Amino acid sequence: MTIELSPDLQAMLKDKTELIPAIAQDAATGEVLMLAYMNQESLAITIESGRATYWSRSRDELWEKGATSGHTQKVISIALDCDGDALLLRVEQIGAACHTGDHTCFHREIESHKL
């Protein structure tokens, strides 16, 4: 059985077939955790299950974040951007988001100035 997006939501997407970059942000701290990709089915599953599910470009399959590591993401909110080609998920991250064990995948700073 394939879970489908509602027609209303489908209509909000800029492109029906392209993968959509999805930003995961820690809902409690605001820290940006990772960027992954979703297709329509993974977005529908994420909404249905409340757990972030992406499309793995390397394995070419649905990928429920944390299914093997236990480092799941409980979805607090999902927002679509103004032109319908990017997603922002605010999540409750269990354990580390990054496979390196770091809390965020963005742990390599290449430039830094004072605010």
Add this chain to the structure above:
Amino acid sequence: MTIELSPDLQAMLKDKTELIPAIAQDAATGEVLMLAYMNQESLAITIESGRATYWSRSRDELWEKGATSGHTQKVISIALDCDGDALLLRVEQIGAACHTGDHTCFHREIESHKL
């Protein structure tokens, strides 16, 4: 004259030719503002100038954010993700990030739960 990335930084990128999704986050509030794309040159210019410069996929050209609207992004920090195919820019956003006048491009919530 083309501005180039340092060899060290070039070596950190997963792919030398593909566009890299770049997340802009408000450095003061943590709010995620937008997602755009960079090529190597736009990243080099961003580092050099301290102002976020992207690659416009629709116009197929370099795009200094705010060059026409005045809604520029002063770069506070740049981080590369663990596998070198996504960027996180923490910025000081002047005015609205979104062309709609909203502070963030992610103003359309499609799902929401209590934290």
